[in-house]
Amino acid sequence: MSRLAAFGRFWWDFVIGDDWLVAVLVVAGIGATAALATTSVAAWWLLPLAVLGVLWLSLRRAIRSA
Amino acid sequence: MSTGNTFLVLSAFLASGVEFVEALTIVLAAGLARGWRSSLAGLGAATVVLAVIVAALGPALTVIPLQGLRLVVGGLLLVFGLQWLRKAILRASGYKALHDEDAIFARELADARGAAHLERGGVDWYGFTLAFKGVLLEGLEVVFIVLTFGSAQGSITLAAVGAVAALVLVAGVGVAVRAPLARVPENWMKFAVGVMLTTFGIFWSVEGAGADWPGSDASLLGVLGFVVLSSVLCVRLLQRERNSLVRPIEVEA
Numbered sequence: 001m002s003r004l005a006a007f008g009r010f011w012w013d014f015v016i017g018d019d020w021l022v023a024v025l026v027v028a029g030i031g032a033t034a035a036l037a038t039t040s041v042a043a044w045w046l047l048p049l050a051v052l053g054v055l056w057l058s059l060r061r062a063i064r065s066a
Numbered sequence: 067m068s069t070g071n072t073f074l075v076l077s078a079f080l081a082s083g084v085e086f087v088e089a090l091t092i093v094l095a096a097g098l099a100r101g102w103r104s105s106l107a108g109l110g111a112a113t114v115v116l117a118v119i120v121a122a123l124g125p126a127l128t129v130i131p132l133q134g135l136r137l138v139v140g141g142l143l144l145v146f147g148l149q150w151l152r153k154a155i156l157r158a159s160g161y162k163a164l165h166d167e168d169a170i171f172a173r174e175l176a177d178a179r180g181a182a183h184l185e186r187g188g189v190d191w192y193g194f195t196l197a198f199k200g201v202l203l204e205g206l207e208v209v210f211i212v213l214t215f216g217s218a219q220g221s222i223t224l225a226a227v228g229a230v231a232a233l234v235l236v237a238g239v240g241v242a243v244r245a246p247l248a249r250v251p252e253n254w255m256k257f258a259v260g261v262m263l264t265t266f267g268i269f270w271s272v273e274g275a276g277a278d279w280p281g282s283d284a285s286l287l288g289v290l291g292f293v294v295l296s297s298v299l300c301v302r303l304l305q306r307e308r309n310s311l312v313r314p315i316e317v318e319a
Contacts, residue, residue, distance in 0.1 A: 014206070014207075014210075015142060015145060015146060016145065017145075017146075018149070018152075019149075019152070020147050020198050022149070022152075023145045024144055025139060025191065025203040026144050026145050026148070026271075027141065029271075030137070030140070030141055030144075030271050030274075030275050032273040033272055033277055034275035034276055034277075035269070036274070036277070037275055037276040037277040040204075042277070042280075043272070043275070043276075043277035044272050044278065044279050044285075047268055047271055047272050047275075048268055048289065048292050048293075051144065051148070051264065051267075051268055051293075051296075052292075052296045054148065054156075055148060055151060055152065055296065055297075055300065056300060057144045059152055059155060059156065059300060059304065060149065062152060062156060062161070063156075063304070065160055066161065066162075
């Protein structure tokens with residue numbers, strides 16, 4: 001069980017890293033883009049702006065926790 | 067070569083180069099402290115494991131429908147790339163110490179020299195394990211990048227060409243100098259890799275989500291410009307904030 005937990009922890013650290021909120025917000029941003037893409041409005045601009053917001057938020061969190 | 071394919075080779079080259087420089091530092095420390103036989107055995111064993119992973123996952127990824135693949139790969143790259151970019155911006159703005167390959171080498175060397183000697187089959191176990199783990203962990207990042215970039219762009223071969231070119235360059239220079247490659251501008255390379263991963267992540271996530279880019283592949287340049295400008299803006303803002311926090315303390319001192 002401890003090996004399984006270590007395996008899971010490795011992949012969590014590898015992909016998700018220090019800030020899990022980034023992963024959650026990226027998934028939300030992609031979901032919002034997919035939803036917008038089903039309408040007649042252009043959807044390509046949404047994710048870049050969302051990423052900028054997520055990056056800034058994550059930087060602030062990293063500085064606060066340092 | 068199209069814009070997408072040029073970016074693909076360049077990104078795989080840069081990202082793999084950074085990982086190979088880090089792996090070289092560990093292999094050198096293990097070799098100098100514990101003997102080259104153990105270090106090279108660890109390097110060889112890790113390379114075999116990585117080759118098995120590529121052989122198993124590479125063909126499997128090519129049968130997944132491209133839009134679904136781009137959605138998953140784009141999301142993964144975006145999360146992965148933002149990790150790199152965050153660290154690079156924190157380093158560039160002074161909030162995090164710069165990555166120092168010389169210091170890491172000295173630390174690895176001291177740890178390796180201080181560890182107990184345990185020999186199995188003529189191979190020093192510590193040296194083997196150190197080299198094996200180092201190469202496997204750094205190599206997994208290379209495999210991840212080559213397979214995700216390559217499959218989403220439709221050419222694992224081109225991504226592999228970029229990675230192999232980086233391997234040949236780093237290994238060649240490493241064998242020639244037998245010292246950690248401290249002169250490689252690793253912090254800037256990491257910044258560039260973070261930018262590339264985030265750019266590809268945004269591009270493929272949007273396509274995978276069912277939206278169309280104006281100008282198709284050519285819009286990669288626009289996304290790249292946006293990510294570079296955003297990152298530079300973040301660095302500038304954080305530098306200014308940090309300087310305003312540091313100055314009063316300097317005046318008081």
